[in-house]
Amino acid sequence: MNFTMSFSELMPLAPVMIVALTTIVVMILTAIKRNHNLIATASVVGLNLAAAYVLFTMFGGAFKPAYVMGMFMVDAFTLLYQVIILIAALACCTLSHAYIESYKDNREELYILMLSSVTGAMLMVASSHYASFFISLELMSIPVYGLLAYTHQRSKSLEAGVKYLVLSATASAMLLMGMAYIYAYTGSMSFYDNVQALMQNIQQPMVLLGLGLIVFALAFKLSLAPFHKWTPDVYAGAPTPIVTFLATAAKVATIGLFVRYILTSGAIRVESIVTILTVIAVLSILVGNLLAVKQVNLKRILAYSSIAHFGYLLIGLISLTYASLLNVSVYVITYVLTTIGAFGAVALMSSPYNNVDEAESLSDYRGLFWRRPVLTAVLTVMMLSLAGIPLTAGFIGKFLVVFAAITTQHWFLAAMIIVGSGIGLYYYLRVMVVMYMTPPDVPRVDAVDHWGQKVGGIMVLLAALAVLVIGIYPDPIIKLAAQSEILSPIHFMLSQQH
Numbered sequence: 001m002n003f004t005m006s007f008s009e010l011m012p013l014a015p016v017m018i019v020a021l022t023t024i025v026v027m028i029l030t031a032i033k034r035n036h037n038l039i040a041t042a043s044v045v046g047l048n049l050a051a052a053y054v055l056f057t058m059f060g061g062a063f064k065p066a067y068v069m070g071m072f073m074v075d076a077f078t079l080l081y082q083v084i085i086l087i088a089a090l091a092c093c094t095l096s097h098a099y100i101e102s103y104k105d106n107r108e109e110l111y112i113l114m115l116s117s118v119t120g121a122m123l124m125v126a127s128s129h130y131a132s133f134f135i136s137l138e139l140m141s142i143p144v145y146g147l148l149a150y151t152h153q154r155s156k157s158l159e160a161g162v163k164y165l166v167l168s169a170t171a172s173a174m175l176l177m178g179m180a181y182i183y184a185y186t187g188s189m190s191f192y193d194n195v196q197a198l199m200q201n202i203q204q205p206m207v208l209l210g211l212g213l214i215v216f217a218l219a220f221k222l223s224l225a226p227f228h229k230w231t232p233d234v235y236a237g238a239p240t241p242i243v244t245f246l247a248t249a250a251k252v253a254t255i256g257l258f259v260r261y262i263l264t265s266g267a268i269r270v271e272s273i274v275t276i277l278t279v280i281a282v283l284s285i286l287v288g289n290l291l292a293v294k295q296v297n298l299k300r301i302l303a304y305s306s307i308a309h310f311g312y313l314l315i316g317l318i319s320l321t322y323a324s325l326l327n328v329s330v331y332v333i334t335y336v337l338t339t340i341g342a343f344g345a346v347a348l349m350s351s352p353y354n355n356v357d358e359a360e361s362l363s364d365y366r367g368l369f370w371r372r373p374v375l376t377a378v379l380t381v382m383m384l385s386l387a388g389i390p391l392t393a394g395f396i397g398k399f400l401v402v403f404a405a406i407t408t409q410h411w412f413l414a415a416m417i418i419v420g421s422g423i424g425l426y427y428y429l430r431v432m433v434v435m436y437m438t439p440p441d442v443p444r445v446d447a448v449d450h451w452g453q454k455v456g457g458i459m460v461l462l463a464a465l466a467v468l469v470i471g472i473y474p475d476p477i478i479k480l481a482a483q484s485e486i487l488s489p490i491h492f493m494l495s496q497q498h
Contacts, residue, residue: 022046178213284311367439
């Protein structure tokens with residue numbers, strides 16, 4: 001079989017190639033001379049170039065969806081999620097620079113690992129074939145093992161890396177087994193070509209088992225209950241900027257791939273799969289919110305909170321209406337901005353050295369308002385947004401998901417979102433109350449001084465500003481999300497089902 005591929009056919013994947021090229025440049029620069037500022041700058045420049053290219057493609061006018069090598073679908077949905085991943089990666093690079101500045105061991109490899117992972121994440125949201133699905137997922141996950149254990153002098157960081165490695169490998173094995181079962185009956189590895197064969201063989205127990213295994217593996221990556229056990233330990237142990245990366249860029253890539261797979265493979269038409277997704281969503285909301293109530297560690301609170309948030313997101317996916325993809329996309333954007341701000345504030349108060357210096361206990365934040373009022377204001381906005389209080393981005397995301405559930409008459413699911421949000425209000429407000437208390441007699445000495453002058457501080461301020469602006473004027477984000485759906489072949493799949 002003669003297989004040729006011209007460069008012009010690969011052009012839709014140009015942003016991914018820019019990030020991959022940046023990874024190689026950063027490797028070469030590290031080999032020539034170790035200079036932390038130079039490496040960080042090169043990484044940020046590469047990510048900015050890729051983001052600029054994607055934005056130009058989105059708004060440049062003559063964009064047409066492209067099917068690359070029969071493995072990647074580059075459409076408006078792909079571009080939107082790639083932009084979100086690049087913005088999250090830029091924020092994490094910026095936070096990492098301030099966080100790891102005082103680290104005595106090699107600092108440069110952190111950027112190589114992060115760029116490699118971003119390359120995989122960007123390929124994930126374009127994947128439309130089982131081979132590209134698995135390879136891009138592993139390209140995204142494997143560097144994360146190293147990132148989580150990067151500050152290995154801290155035993156907690158090493159433990160976080162090992163836990164994620166072992167459990168992630170188990171999820172990957174489940175994923176491959178699921179793909180094998182489906183391929184055995186359908187004979188096709190492409191999501192789009194698979195639909196008819198999948199529907200014809202859906203009564204086969206092995207096909208259902210295969211779909212179930214794929215859903216469970218992705219539920220693990222998204223830390224949905226009951227596959228959530230690793231989340232609080234990994235979030236609490238890993239360096240804060242890396243947790244930010246895992247909670248934003250890695251999760252966005254997985255949810256993008258999950259949405260495309262569930263919709264375009266026809267899995268959303270299978271009643272038993274919808275039932276499984278419903279159970280996972282409800283469990284995630286209950287488990288995430290109820291376990292967060294007892295926590296006194298801010299990183300653990302945010303970890304359990306993320307389990308609940310992906311439960312809400314799953315309800316947006318189950319409640320399939322014409323607006324459903326719009327709801328999911330808007331929720332992803334609001335969640336990413338809020339998470340960057342919340343973890344960014346924690347990162348700016350932390351240091352990479354010992355177990356003591358990570359600002360994770362709520363007692364570290366007692367009276368923070370009297371020492372760092374601007375940082376307290378940022379963290380307050382993020383907590384209000386996570387709680388879904390009006391005039392913040394989080395409210396818009398939650399409102400649209402509830403709206404989708406009510407439109408499709410999923411009354412129980414809509415009620416679950418409201419109950420979950422009610423429980424969440426308690427622990428988010430508790431964090432805020434602690435910050436405005438009278439400070440302790442011996443205040444904590446913060447790791448980063450003059451944080452507002454650091455780029456990380458500016459970035460966290462911008463995230464807080466974006467959360468407020470979207471909360472007050474959400475139109476541009478909603479239009480962007482709607483456009484990414486209408487131009488996408490996924491929309492065709494949705495219209496076929498109505």
